[in-house]
Amino acid sequence: MQTFMLKLDSWLRRRRAIVIGTWLVLVLAAVPFAAKQSEHLSGGGYTIPGSDSQKVLQQLPKIAPGAQAARLAGVLAPTSDATANEMSAALVRLDSATQSTAYVSISPTVRTQIEHEIAAAGAHQRTIVVPFDMSVNEESATNVATKLRGKLDLNGADDGPVALHLLGQSALWAGLQDLSKKDLATAEQTGFPIVALILIAVFGSLIAASLPLALGLVSVLITGAIIYFLSLTMEMSVFVTNMASMIGIGVAVDYSLFVLARYRQEIRAGADPIKARATALATSGVAVIFSGLTVVTALVGLYLVRAAAIRSMALGAIVVVTVSVLAASTLLPCLISLLGERTHTRGRVFAWISAQLPSPKGFWERWTARVTRRPALTAATAAIAMLALASPALHLKTTDGALRQFPKGNETLRGFQAAAAVTGPGASTPFEVIAPRSEAATVRRVLAADVEVLSVAPTIVSSNGHEVLIRATPRHDGESPQGQGAVKRLRSRLPADALLGGDAAYLADYHAEVLGSMWKVALFVMTVTFFVLMLLLRSIVLPLKAVVMNLLSVSAAYGVLTLVFGSVETLILPLVLAVVFGLSMDYEVFLLSRIRERYAATGDTRRAVVEGLSSSAPTITSAALIMVCVFSVFALTGVPSIKELGLGCALAIAIDATIVRLVLVPTAMELFGKWNWWLPHGVARVLPDTSIEALGQHAVAAMSTGERRTVATDIV
Numbered sequence: 001m002q003t004f005m006l007k008l009d010s011w012l013r014r015r016r017a018i019v020i021g022t023w024l025v026l027v028l029a030a031v032p033f034a035a036k037q038s039e040h041l042s043g044g045g046y047t048i049p050g051s052d053s054q055k056v057l058q059q060l061p062k063i064a065p066g067a068q069a070a071r072l073a074g075v076l077a078p079t080s081d082a083t084a085n086e087m088s089a090a091l092v093r094l095d096s097a098t099q100s101t102a103y104v105s106i107s108p109t110v111r112t113q114i115e116h117e118i119a120a121a122g123a124h125q126r127t128i129v130v131p132f133d134m135s136v137n138e139e140s141a142t143n144v145a146t147k148l149r150g151k152l153d154l155n156g157a158d159d160g161p162v163a164l165h166l167l168g169q170s171a172l173w174a175g176l177q178d179l180s181k182k183d184l185a186t187a188e189q190t191g192f193p194i195v196a197l198i199l200i201a202v203f204g205s206l207i208a209a210s211l212p213l214a215l216g217l218v219s220v221l222i223t224g225a226i227i228y229f230l231s232l233t234m235e236m237s238v239f240v241t242n243m244a245s246m247i248g249i250g251v252a253v254d255y256s257l258f259v260l261a262r263y264r265q266e267i268r269a270g271a272d273p274i275k276a277r278a279t280a281l282a283t284s285g286v287a288v289i290f291s292g293l294t295v296v297t298a299l300v301g302l303y304l305v306r307a308a309a310i311r312s313m314a315l316g317a318i319v320v321v322t323v324s325v326l327a328a329s330t331l332l333p334c335l336i337s338l339l340g341e342r343t344h345t346r347g348r349v350f351a352w353i354s355a356q357l358p359s360p361k362g363f364w365e366r367w368t369a370r371v372t373r374r375p376a377l378t379a380a381t382a383a384i385a386m387l388a389l390a391s392p393a394l395h396l397k398t399t400d401g402a403l404r405q406f407p408k409g410n411e412t413l414r415g416f417q418a419a420a421a422v423t424g425p426g427a428s429t430p431f432e433v434i435a436p437r438s439e440a441a442t443v444r445r446v447l448a449a450d451v452e453v454l455s456v457a458p459t460i461v462s463s464n465g466h467e468v469l470i471r472a473t474p475r476h477d478g479e480s481p482q483g484q485g486a487v488k489r490l491r492s493r494l495p496a497d498a499l500l501g502g503d504a505a506y507l508a509d510y511h512a513e514v515l516g517s518m519w520k521v522a523l524f525v526m527t528v529t530f531f532v533l534m535l536l537l538r539s540i541v542l543p544l545k546a547v548v549m550n551l552l553s554v555s556a557a558y559g560v561l562t563l564v565f566g567s568v569e570t571l572i573l574p575l576v577l578a579v580v581f582g583l584s585m586d587y588e589v590f591l592l593s594r595i596r597e598r599y600a601a602t603g604d605t606r607r608a609v610v611e612g613l614s615s616s617a618p619t620i621t622s623a624a625l626i627m628v629c630v631f632s633v634f635a636l637t638g639v640p641s642i643k644e645l646g647l648g649c650a651l652a653i654a655i656d657a658t659i660v661r662l663v664l665v666p667t668a669m670e671l672f673g674k675w676n677w678w679l680p681h682g683v684a685r686v687l688p689d690t691s692i693e694a695l696g697q698h699a700v701a702a703m704s705t706g707e708r709r710t711v712a713t714d715i716v
Contacts, residue, residue: 002282009281009333013274016334023331027218034224038181039146040231041238043173043402044139045309051509052491056501057137059434063462063469070141071428072104074130075165077418082125082161087118090162094130097151103136104144127418129167138503139235141170142177149174154411165415168428169503172402175412176639177238179405183638184242188249191633192217195253195626202257202622207342208264211335212256215327219252220245223320230315237309240316242642246634246649247579248320250627251295254586255288255328257626260343261619263336267344276344277333285329287593291586292325294532298582301524302574305517307510310571317579364614368666372606375667382663383552386655390555392562398515398570400507401479405639420477424454429478430471431490431505435498437461440468446493447472452486471502478504484511514570521574525581526551536589537596538687539677545668546588549660554580557652561644569641576648583627583649584656587620591661595669596677605673609666617662624657 012019047054074094078087091114098104114128134141145166149155152164155178166174192213199209223244230236262284266276299321302314336343371378406413419428431453435443440459447456453472460469476482483504491500526547533543554577561568595612602608628650635646669676679687 002286005281005285006278009278012333013337016337019330019334027221030222030225033228034221037224037228038177038241040143041177042235043142043170043238045235045237045312046307046510047506048509048513049306052499053501053506053509056432056434056499063434063467064460070134070136070138070170072132072134072141072145072168072170075167075415075419076128077163077165078125079161084118084122086161087125090164094164097148098132101144101147103134105133106130107133127422129419129423138169142173145170145174146177167415167419172412173238176402176405179639180238180242184245187634187637188245191249191630194629198626207339211260212253215256215332216249216252218327219320219324220248222323223248226319227316235308236312239641240312242638243313244316244320247317250630251321252324253626254623255324256332257623258284258288258619259328259332264344277336281333287589288328289325291589292321294585295321295582297528298525298578301521302578304520304524305514305574307513364617365610368610368613371663372666372670375670379664379667382659386552386556386659390559393555393558396558396562397567399567400511400570403477403479405641425477426474429503430473432502433470433498433500434467435495437466437468439495439498442495443470443498450486450490452482478507484508511570518573521577525578529581535687537592538679541672541676541678542592549664550581550584553652553656553660556655557648560651561648565644568644572644572648575645579649580652583653587657587661590620591616605669605676609669613666620657624653628654
């Protein structure tokens with residue numbers, strides 16, 4: 001790998017203009033599509049293959065043609081002094097919007113009925129729900145609702161005396177999509193300046209700081225365009241843009257930071273720019289590739305959850321990590337070469353400030369000596385602190401859905417509340433039961449007897465006369481604890497050959513799938529982490545410790561999330577697990593590869609830890625600070641799901657980069673001594689030598705020798 005990176009560096013030097021030009025063309029081409037990346041995102045993706053709720057969806061068209069169509073409606077919400085003419089004008093506006101939108105309409109019968117209702121109410125107008133005729137199912141209805149929102153300008157102010165809203169699950173997801181888009185813009189506008197300030201402080205140079213920032217922007221833009229094209233061919237969650245941007249800004253900046261920091265370190269050690277860049281690519285560049293591959297592999301573990309929503313979020317993160325690795329490996333070296341010494345010289349003010357500050361190396365040496373003086377006590381104290389943070393997770397509760405994502409006063413939420421006051425909260429999320437015709441009476445009796453069921457609709461018999469469809473309206477919405485509790489009760493009481501579906505049921509099936517898959521995701525990411533670290537570090541003990549420490553970090557994040565939010569969105573659990581295990585590998589690889597290289601040179605574990613930590617800690621700390629700040633921005637600006645993901649990842653990364661990397665790693669290595677590097681002889685013979693630091697330095701030395709020989713031969 002090191003030799004390949006050196007050949008890549010040589011190739012990039014000769015074709016610098018072509019590489020920069022190619023990336024520039026890609027970015028310019030991506031901009032218009034990145035701006036439209038949320039247009040075709042879906043609020044669906046929660047249906048689980050093979051579940052009862054999915055079977056109901058599949059059988060609905062056979063039993064009652066048209067019954068599988070999405071339920072979408074308009075809401076006319078008048079003020080206390082609204083007139084009949086103003087209500088009629090609002091109805092006309094709603095009708096006009098549906099007429100110009102595909103797959104949705106207001107039937108003449110419904111319109112006539114509502115016109116009569118408006119006229120009869122006179123000066124005492126009340127909220128009216130206008131049901132739409134839909135020719136698409138719930139999975140495709142979000143796009144329809146999104147277009148209607150745009151034509152009705154629902155993101156603007158209320159329309160005077162009569163407010164217009166949309167009602168239904170697809171309307172909730174369309175509203176959430178608009179809300180997420182605003183939050184994403186706010187987060188990016190806030191996040192990039194914060195990252196820029198940190199980079200300026202780290203490098204002491206505007207030019208150097210601009211490089212990682214530029215690569216972050218490039219990665220996010222190109223990923224946005226890719227998401228747009230993916231959304232045209234597959235179902236992509238409304239949260240995928242937030243996920244990709246959150247991961248992308250942090251990862252792209254971190255990867256660029258690692259390579260650029262190593263380049264500047266080699267320059268300060270006396271290397272010429274060509275050799276410094278080659279060394280940076282052969283060491284930190286290789287580490288970036290390994291880290292990126294590990295992050296991608298950990299995210300692939302999310303595909304063990306059979307839910308398109310989670311898989312699409314994983315895919316968005318995989319794409320942005322891949323683009324970030326490619327940018328850090330190809331575009332960054334070319335930009336370093338183009339800008340020359342401006343990438344490694346500090347401004348006068350920063351140079352003066354740096355001269356006044358004590359050497360960070362001395363600080364980290366003293367820190368390592370302090371924490372390893374009593375390693376058992378220090379490690380036990382740190383572990384107890386993390387377990388205390390994790391303890392609230394023992395009472396962790398999860399929730400799902402879109403309705404409770406909206407802040408108070410949001411237009412979409414007001415529309416639901418206005419309609420619920422008229423039709424009841426559960427009217428838009430009925431239970432749907434498909435059963436043999438012979439069981440119809442039993443099904444109706446069970447439904448009517450449940451405390452959550454408000455009413456039971458007439459039985460619909462299939463055309464072949466063998467099956468029936470029975471719908472029941474719950475007292476609460478399908479996302480509520482009452483609605484979810486009813487699903488469990490009804491499934492235990494309905495006949496064995498009856499299938500319960502509907503929005504509440506598919507959320508229950510999704511919830512069961514995610515929680516039931518957690519052990520598979522955890523096992524997958526732990527196994528990946530273990531084997532990658534075993535390959536890189538040639539040790540059994542160090543990878544096992546890394547897995548345990550990562551679990552502590554994730555558990556502590558779960559505990560704090562429980563304290564802050566009370567209940568957590570179900571999808572947050574596997575996402576935080578996979579993301580944190582993947583991203584923690586960045587710091588694991590950079591720190592332990594340095595320690596391993598120093599151990600190979602000295603044979604002294606304590607000295608290796610001191611020298612490895614002092615040389616890598618400043619960069620790791622800066623990278624972690626950037627990642628934590630990026631995640632924290634999303635935690636402060638996003639909808640609850642994104643807030644929880646941002647806070648969970650920020651906490652886990654902060655704990656990983658401080659308590660784990662700076663306390664538990666050195667103290668544990670001090671306790672284990674030479675056992676840190678234990679590897680069975682049989683395994684040692686099979687594993688290749690992948691020492692990033694040592695092999696990188698040897699490859700650069702060999703390259704330099706080869707170049708000198710070539711020059712000498714040419715002279716002769």
